[in-house]
Amino acid sequence: xxxxxxxxxxxxxxxxxxxxxxxxxxHIAKRPEMSKKRGSLLKGASILLAVAVGGLxxxxxxxxxxxxxxTIITGAxxxxxxxxxxxxxxxxxxxxxxxxxxxxxxxxxxIGAEGQIIMGAVFATYFALYHTDWPRxxxxxxxxxxxxxxxxxxxxxxxxxxxxxxxxxxxFTLMLNYIALNVIVYFRDGPWKDPGSSGFPKIAxxxxxxxxxxxxxxxxxxxxxLILVVLVFVYLKYSKHGYEIKVVGASQATAxxxxxxxxxxxxRTMAISGALAGIAGMVQAAGSDMTLAESVAGGVGFTAIIxxxxxxxxxxxxxxxxxxxxxxxxxxxxxxxxxxxSAEFAAVLQGIILFCVLGGEFFLxxxxxxxxxxxxxEAEAAEAxxxx
Amino acid sequence: xxxxxxxxxxxxxxxxxxxxxxxxxxAACGQGQAIAGQGLTKRFGSVLANDHIDFEVEYGEILALLxxxxxxxxxxxxxxxGLYFPDAGQIFVDGRAVCxxxxxxxxxxxxxxxxxxxxxxxxxxxxxxxxxxxRTRRLSLTRQRQEIEQMCRTYGLTVALDKPxxxxxxxxxxxxxxxxxxxxxxxxxxxxxxxxVLTPQETDSLFAILRRMKQxxxxxxxxxxxxxxxxxxxxxxxxxxxxxxxALLQTSQADLHSLTETMVGHAIDLKIHRPVYAAAKPxxxxxxxxxxxxxxxxxxxxxxxxxxxxxxxILGVAGVAGSGQKELSEALVSLTPCQSGRITYRGQVxxxxxxxxxxxxxxxxxxxxxxxxxxxLVGDMGMPGNMLLKSYRDxxxxxxxxxxxxxLSRQLKETLDISTPSLETPVRLLSGGNVQKVLLxxxxxxxxxxxxxxxxxxxxxxxxxxTVYDLLNxxxxxxxxxxxxxxxxxxxxxxxxxxxxxxxxxxxxIVDARQVSKETVGLMMAxxxxxxxxx
Numbered sequence: 032x033x034x035x036x037x038x039x040x041x042x043x044x045x046x047x048x049x050x051x052x053x054x055x056x057x058h059i060a061k062r063p064e065m066s067k068k069r070g071s072l073l074k075g076a077s078i079l080l081a082v083a084v085g086g087l088x089x090x091x092x093x094x095x096x097x098x099x100x101x102t103i104i105t106g107a108x109x110x111x112x113x114x115x116x117x118x119x120x121x122x123x124x125x126x127x128x129x130x131x132x133x134x135x136x137x138x139x140x141x142i143g144a145e146g147q148i149i150m151g152a153v154f155a156t157y158f159a160l161y162h163t164d165w166p167r168x169x170x171x172x173x174x175x176x177x178x179x180x181x182x183x184x185x186x187x188x189x190x191x192x193x194x195x196x197x198x199x200x201x202x203f204t205l206m207l208n209y210i211a212l213n214v215i216v217y218f219r220d221g222p223w224k225d226p227g228s229s230g231f232p233k234i235a236x237x238x239x240x241x242x243x244x245x246x247x248x249x250x251x252x253x254x255x256x257l258i259l260v261v262l263v264f265v266y267l268k269y270s271k272h273g274y275e276i277k278v279v280g281a282s283q284a285t286a287x288x289x290x291x292x293x294x295x296x297x298x299r300t301m302a303i304s305g306a307l308a309g310i311a312g313m314v315q316a317a318g319s320d321m322t323l324a325e326s327v328a329g330g331v332g333f334t335a336i337i338x339x340x341x342x343x344x345x346x347x348x349x350x351x352x353x354x355x356x357x358x359x360x361x362x363x364x365x366x367x368x369x370x371x372x373s374a375e376f377a378a379v380l381q382g383i384i385l386f387c388v389l390g391g392e393f394f395l396x397x398x399x400x401x402x403x404x405x406x407x408x409e410a411e412a413a414e415a416x417x418x419x
Numbered sequence: 420x421x422x423x424x425x426x427x428x429x430x431x432x433x434x435x436x437x438x439x440x441x442x443x444x445x446a447a448c449g450q451g452q453a454i455a456g457q458g459l460t461k462r463f464g465s466v467l468a469n470d471h472i473d474f475e476v477e478y479g480e481i482l483a484l485l486x487x488x489x490x491x492x493x494x495x496x497x498x499x500x501g502l503y504f505p506d507a508g509q510i511f512v513d514g515r516a517v518c519x520x521x522x523x524x525x526x527x528x529x530x531x532x533x534x535x536x537x538x539x540x541x542x543x544x545x546x547x548x549x550x551x552x553x554r555t556r557r558l559s560l561t562r563q564r565q566e567i568e569q570m571c572r573t574y575g576l577t578v579a580l581d582k583p584x585x586x587x588x589x590x591x592x593x594x595x596x597x598x599x600x601x602x603x604x605x606x607x608x609x610x611x612x613x614x615x616v617l618t619p620q621e622t623d624s625l626f627a628i629l630r631r632m633k634q635x636x637x638x639x640x641x642x643x644x645x646x647x648x649x650x651x652x653x654x655x656x657x658x659x660x661x662x663x664x665x666a667l668l669q670t671s672q673a674d675l676h677s678l679t680e681t682m683v684g685h686a687i688d689l690k691i692h693r694p695v696y697a698a699a700k701p702x703x704x705x706x707x708x709x710x711x712x713x714x715x716x717x718x719x720x721x722x723x724x725x726x727x728x729x730x731x732x733i734l735g736v737a738g739v740a741g742s743g744q745k746e747l748s749e750a751l752v753s754l755t756p757c758q759s760g761r762i763t764y765r766g767q768v769x770x771x772x773x774x775x776x777x778x779x780x781x782x783x784x785x786x787x788x789x790x791x792x793x794x795x796l797v798g799d800m801g802m803p804g805n806m807l808l809k810s811y812r813d814x815x816x817x818x819x820x821x822x823x824x825x826x827l828s829r830q831l832k833e834t835l836d837i838s839t840p841s842l843e844t845p846v847r848l849l850s851g852g853n854v855q856k857v858l859l860x861x862x863x864x865x866x867x868x869x870x871x872x873x874x875x876x877x878x879x880x881x882x883x884x885x886t887v888y889d890l891l892n893x894x895x896x897x898x899x900x901x902x903x904x905x906x907x908x909x910x911x912x913x914x915x916x917x918x919x920x921x922x923x924x925x926x927x928x929i930v931d932a933r934q935v936s937k938e939t940v941g942l943m944m945a946x947x948x949x950x951x952x953x954x
Contacts, residue, residue, distance in 0.1 A: 271819050274804075274811055277797070284794040287754055288784065289808045290775030400506075 057399050070395055077391025081384040088383055092376070099366055106365025107358040113365070115249050119319055121357040122252040123148065123311040123328075127335040128342070128349045129263045130182075130307035136267060136344055137300050138280040143189065143204025144308045145332025146211035147182040151309020152316040153214060154181030156234070156323040159241040159316070160223060167240050174241065174313055182309020183302040185211065190301030194294040208332070215325050223323075234323045243318035250318035257350075259307065264346040276300055308332065337385065340392075359384065452514050453478045453638030454499065454530070454607050459508035461494050468494040470662040471508070478606070481629060481639045483653035483670070485646070487682060487880040489851070491662040492642045496609050499640075500532040501525040512607070531605025533596045535612045539584045546580040549599045567602060574601065575631045589739065590621040597628065607638045614648055616740045619908065619941035626652050646678050647909070658682050683881050691888050691913040693933075694896055696731025702765070703727050704900040705751070705782070705869050710760035710770075712746045712924075720746035722924040723760070728869060728900040733891065735915030735932060736904045739944055743924035744904045748873045751902075752777050752784045764869070778809060783867030785859060785875070795858045798847030802828035802839065805846055806861055831860040835886075852883030859890055870894055873904040888914055908937055922946040 086096035107117045127144045134141035155178040162170060189203035218234065225235035243251045267273040275296050279286045286293050311331070316323050338356060342348025363377035455475035461468045468491045476482045486492045497503040499510065501522040509516050512528045519525050525532070539548050546560070549567060564580060571578055578594055587595070593613060600608060610629075614622045629639055629652060643649060649656050649670065656673060658666045658681040666681045679689060705728040712721040721743045728734050736744055749755040751762060753774045762770040769777050785795070792798040796805045806824040814820055828842045835856045839849055846857055855875065862870065872891065876884040891914070895901055905911045911918055915932045920943040927943040 269818050271811055271817065274807065274819050277800070277804075278808065281797040281799055282793050285797055285808070287774070288794050290773065290778060 059397050059399060073391055073394060074388070077387050077394075078384075080391075081387030084387055085380050085383045088380065094370070099370070102366040102369060103359070103362030105362075106369070107362035111248070113361065117354075117357045117361045118249050118253055120360055121353050122250070122256050122318070123315045123331045124334060124338060124353040124356060125256040125350055126252075126259055126311035126314065127308045127331055128338040128353055129259055129346060130304045130311065131332075131335045132339040132342075132344045132346065132349060133263065133267070133276070133300055133307065134186075134304040135339055136273075136280050137276045137297065139190070139193070139297065139301060139304075140201045141186070141189075141204050141301065141304055142201055142336065143185070143207050143332070144304075144311075144335050145328045145330070146204070146208035147185045147305040147308035148312035148315070148328040148332050149208075149211040149215060150185040151178035151182035151306075151312030152323055152327045153211075153218065153312075154178055154309065155313035156218075156223070156316060159237045159323075160235065163238045163240050170241060171243070171317075174317060175310065178309045178313025179306035180309070182312065183306040186301040186305020186308070187298060190298050194297045212325065215323065215327070218323070219325070237317060237321045241317055242321055243314065250314070252314035252318040255310065255314060259310070260346045260350050263307075267346070272296075272299070337389070341388065450478050450636065452476075452511070453480075454640075455511040455514075456495075456499070457509045457511070459495065459498055459510070460506045461491075461498060461503055462506050467662045469498065469505075472659075472662075472664045474657055474664065474667060475511075476607070476638045476640060478636045478638050479633055480655065481633055481641060481653045483649040483656040484640055484642045484659065485644065485649050485656055485678065485682060486659035487644060489661075489880075490659040490682075492659055493611065494662075495659070496532065496611060496640070496642060499525065499609060500530060526603060526605070529604055529606040531600030531603065531608050533593070533600060533608065533610045533613060535615060537592050537596055539592055539595060541585040542583065544581050544583050545578050545587075545595045545598075548584060548595055549580075549602050551599075567598065570601060571598060574628065574635060576628060589616045589741075590618075590625065593617075593625065594628070597632075601632075606636075607640070608632065609640045609642070611642045612644075613641065614643065614645065615906070618739055618944045619937060620945060622648070645907075646675050649673075649678065650675070660684060679881065691885075691910065692892060693914060693916070694892055696895055696898065698731055698898060701729040701731060703729055704765060705902075706763045707751075708761045708763070710747075710750060710762065711758045712743070712750050712755055713758045714746065720755075720924050721750065724921075724924070724926050725760075726919055726926065726929060728902055730868075730898045730900055731895055732916040733895055733901045733903050733914060735911040735918040736902065736921060737908060737911055737918050737940055737944060738921035740906070742921040742944075744873065744921060746924075747921070748784060748871050748902070748904055751871055752782060754784075775812075778865075781866070781868035782871070783862050783865055783869065784871045785862035785867075791854055791858055792847050796846055796854065799845050801841070801843035801845060802832070802837075802857055803842060805857060806831075808861070809865065827861075827864060831857070831864070835860050852879050852886070855879055855883065855887060859887065863890065863894060867894075867899060869900045869902070871902045871904075874906060875903070876910070877906065884910075908940055912937060912940070920944055 082100070086100070089096040089099050105113075107113055127148055130147065131141055131144050155174040158165075158170060158174045158177055162173070165173070185207060188207060189198070189200050192198040192203060193200045220232045223234050225231075225233050227235065245251065246254055267276065275286070275291055278289060278291065279293055279296050279300075283293050286296070312327055315327050315331075320327060334356060338349055338352045341352040359381055363380060366372065367374060367377050453476050455473075457473055459469050459472045470491075472491075472495060474482070484492050484495070494503065498505050499519065501519040501524050504520055510519060511517065512530070517524075517528060519528065519530075522532075540551070543551075546564060546567070550563060567578075567580065570576075576594055576598055578598055579591070582591075584592060584595065593616075597608075613625060617625060626648075629641070633639060641648075641652065650673070653670045656666075656668060656670050656678070657664055658678065660682060665684075675689070707724060707726050710721055710724045711719070714720045724743075724747065726734070736747065738744055746755050750757050750770075753770070753772060757770050760770070761768060764777075764780055764782060767780070769780065769782070797808065803821055803824040806827045807819065807821070810824070811819055825842065831837060832839065832842065837849075837853050837856045837860070839846075839853060846854055849857070859875070870891075875887050875891070879887065888910075891901055891903070903911070903915055905915075912932055912935070917929055918932045918935065918940060919929045920927045920940060922944055923946065925946075927946060927948050930940070930943075
């Protein structure tokens with residue numbers, strides 16, 4: 032049978048849509064387990080690609096990518112002051128990434144760090160506004176604990192329903208974010224409205240007593256974040272709790288089989304996760320904002336999810352990834368103001384970079400296989416032969 | 420499935436309709452070569468799942484595809500049914516080179532796949548399930564019903580067309596699947612381990628159907644790892660080992676031993692030992708009294724189950740898949756709550772205790788059905804992490820002590836000859852046999868008095884299976900009572916001392932494995948209670 036007739040026959044079979052005679056041009060294949068070294072090489076390559084694509088975007092808009100990139104770096108790390116600003120951005124990001132990381136280790140998709148940050152800040156703010164007469168160390172300690180408790184309660188809510196009724200934690204935690212945001216609005220417009228703001232709805236600036244002390248020119252939150260990184264690392268790696276979290280995350284059936292109380296582990300872990308986020312809220316309010324503003328979380332709870340994933344849920348990796356993000360954030364705001372660019376320009380640039388870096392993750396596990404050339408030629412040779 | 424049929428053409432539908440009108444069977448099966456493969460190769464990462472496989476099947480022929488787990492059987496079938504695309508090689512249908520890049524291509528070429536797990540809509544009737552898919556442009560139920568009935572007569576299939584699928588037995592569902600692929604024009608049928616869910620009697624009737632289809636000129640490929648079935652049904656047999664076709668031979672020229680040898684790669688003694696535990700007086704370890712368990716969906720998993728397990732015996736549990744075996748094993752260690760009934764261990768009531776408390780008494784649930792990595796082990800952890808699973812609470816303090824677990828891992832690696840690149844290699848990367856050894860080793864190490872084993876050799880190759888039998892016998896000779904939930908009746912009859920037969924959650928009888936025949940157990944699995952007392 033000639034190749035042509037064969038093609039026609041195939042066509043008849045398929046009602047006009049010809050049967051593909053060749054392998055698809057590209058197909059996705061699973062990779063063997065990649066070595067750590069190659070994995071980090073790949074990650075490095077995707078960052079380079081991100082920079083290159085971002086550069087193309089700048090070029091397309093008529094800017095010199097080299098100068099813009101330099102502005103980002105010098106803007107974030109150029110002098111002591113910009114360093115301080117970058118670290119300040121980094122503090123809540125690190126702490127809430129740790130919070131998210133704990134829950135994610137258990138495969139509990141806590142999208143609600145944002146809300147937990149806010150509730151931590153709200154709880155701490157109560158003491159900041161109404162108990163300024165207490166001795167300073169006590170007051171700060173109480174605020175710290177209140178922040179943790181507020182976040183923990185907000186985290187326990189979805190955990191309880193998950194453990195009890197197996198509700199979807201993704202939606203649950205996400206919705207709680209908006210409720211938390213409106214809790215601030217309620218306090219701002221109602222009970223906690225600043226009497227001295229002549230009708231403008233805002234919460235009063237914190238008294239000097241309740242502001243976090245400064246260490247090395249930056250608010251003390253950086254020390255808290257650093258300590259928490261180490262604590263969370265040890266907790267996950269060496270404690271029985273950490274072991275339980277990993278087993279529950281791998282398979283709840285295995286955990287039950289091992290005799291673990293899965294419900295209690297879910298509740299406990301989410302309480303800790305929420306508490307960490309709450310601490311981030313307290314640190315942000317009392318260390319950087321010096322008041323409780325609606326923007327106390329400001330999307331940090333969501334960025335934390337990306338940071339946690341980028342770092343492979345490793346606490347030290349989180350510190351690194353959070354630093355990278357903060358540099359990007361701070362640097363692009365400097366770039367924006369010095370070149371009079373729109374906020375969207377920086378957002379698009381960040382988006383491109385994230386897209387490449389996260390997209391690179393795909394290639395850790397899969398690769399694209401091109402139709403192999405020799406096979407292609409073989410098929411054509413065969414066809415030619417048949418034709419003859 | 421229906422989506423895949425979407426590309427069916429008008430022309431072909433018309434041809435088939437014309438065929439129906441003239442009373443000709445739909446699947447006009449031809450003669451000569453039906454399907455063939457040349458140099459089929461498929462690679463997954465570093466694993467060569469199929470390595471230059473050549474084969475051919477003719478119309479009117481049954482080819483058995485025999486091989487151990489991981490030998491590449493399913494990969495080969497997935498290449499033929501369009502789920503995978505070969506890295507190299509060519510498939511021929513009716514002697515034409517074809518390229519099957521989607522399941523729709525396979526269906527339009529007349530290749531019908533019957534999967535191990537049926538793809539039927541439970542809420543619909545048989546007829547509705549068969550008609551699913553755009554082959555039916557204008558739905559005229561009476562005409563299509565006639566067509567299907569005509570087709571069933573041709574092949575000698577009996578289907579209650581108006582019965583909803585959820586009321587059907589497994590074997591009825593399978594028949595619906597067969598009718599469905601035939602109705603959609605399949606002339607080449609591929610069955611993936613079709614007998615795994617059937618009783619011996621149901622298997623016989625399936626084979627009768629397959630033989631009739633063969634007479635009608637269909638080409639049939641049947642995947643199995645049961646040697647007896649290969650010898651009973653196939654005309655030719657292809658043996659796969661490590662992705663390579665080791666042999667393609669006439670079934671009439673093969674026997675049990677030659678096939679095993681080809682499959683495993685070396686000669687093997689197929690006899691399972693059954694030592695006798697000679698204790699002065701066997702004690703009752705575990706007594707189960709009228710145990711009932713309800714599944715989460717409200718159906719009755721176990722209904723008034725009673726039995727005793729004594730020291731130094733292996734009590735086999737036989738039954739068609741889903742007869743309550745899983746619930747039985749889990750209820751014994753409180754992983755599933757009991758609805759009513761009582762479980763006692765050496766006279767103490769243990770039903771209602773926490774899982775950990777039951778473990779402490781020496782009852783051990785080893786091996787987990789279907790998915791060992793999903794319940795018995797943590798796939799992402801190495802051996803020490805898995806050793807800790809039940810023992811990490813044993814010492815006090817907040818931190819975990821990994822040293823004993825590491826020592827135990829090293830020791831097990833030595834004694835059980837577990838092959839792993841390093842102790843910390845995630846166990847999911849180990850082969851099935853080694854995974855089972857890790858699990859088995861941990862359980863035996865806790866020196867249990869009662870060992871509950873669910874499908875301990877499922878998915879293992881022959882060598883690993885025999886290692887497991889040996890280890891179980893060793894425990895039995897130490898006086899341990901073993902509950903063995905198995906699926907292969909031949910193994911149960913050779914290994915167990917007594918066999919408890921479950922059917923729909925009820926005990927149809929407990930028989931002496933040394934005296935009972937396979938047929939009797941088969942009838943009991945189908946729900947026929949035992950007449951004469953053999954126990």
